[in-house]
Amino acid sequence: MSRLAGGVVLVTAREAALDPDDPGSPEGENAGMTATAFLSVSLDPPLVLVSLRTGSRMDDLLDEQPLWAVSVLSESQRHIAGRFAMKGRLSDRLLFEDIPYTRGEATDAPLVGGALAALECRTEQRVEAGDHTLVIGRVLHARVPDAEGGPLLYFKGRYRHLD
Numbered sequence: 783m784s785r786l787a788g789g790v791v792l793v794t795a796r797e798a799a800l801d802p803d804d805p806g807s808p809e810g811e812n813a814g815m816t817a818t819a820f821l822s823v824s825l826d827p828p829l830v831l832v833s834l835r836t837g838s839r840m841d842d843l844l845d846e847q848p849l850w851a852v853s854v855l856s857e858s859q860r861h862i863a864g865r866f867a868m869k870g871r872l873s874d875r876l877l878f879e880d881i882p883y884t885r886g887e888a889t890d891a892p893l894v895g896g897a898l899a900a901l902e903c904r905t906e907q908r909v910e911a912g913d914h915t916l917v918i919g920r921v922l923h924a925r926v927p928d929a930e931g932g933p934l935l936y937f938k939g940r941y942r943h944l945d
Contacts, residue, residue: 793850793852794814798810812878813840816864830921850902852903854901855933856898856933881894887923889903898926906920
């Protein structure tokens with residue numbers, strides 16, 4: 783499968799506050815992960831699919847939080863993809879610290895500035911598939927900013943761009 787080129791996206795969600803009724807409780811936190819197994823499922827209704835490693839932080843979060851977003855990364859955003867793909871990484875709070883983003887209107891999830899496209903989604907279905915969970919989401923809002931450059935690709939174990 784390393785011979786199949788795939789686009790690179792950042793899947794994000796906003797983790798809810800531990801106790802929303804307690805003003806002293808820590809606020810919710812942004813969470814994000816790099817994914818290369820992302821695709822369009824249907825145009826009517828608009829559905830997309832992302833494959834998450836079962837038991838990963840994002841899998842657990844999207845099991846509880848039905849609202850999430852996807853930023854389609856550009857070739858100039860390789861550093862973002864690498865940062866959110868690291869094993870044993872820092873907290874998500876630190877990973878988002880110097881990345882420009884806005885909050886999605888429908889999901890409150892981070893949408894990365896400079897991405898080629900941004901989708902806000904609500905989980906419609908979760909399918910267990912081997913060691914992964916396939917999360918199918920309905921697209922609630924989509925936008926195509928005026929981003930420059932081509933897409934970031936993943937091929938043969940490395941990030942690449944179109945020549």
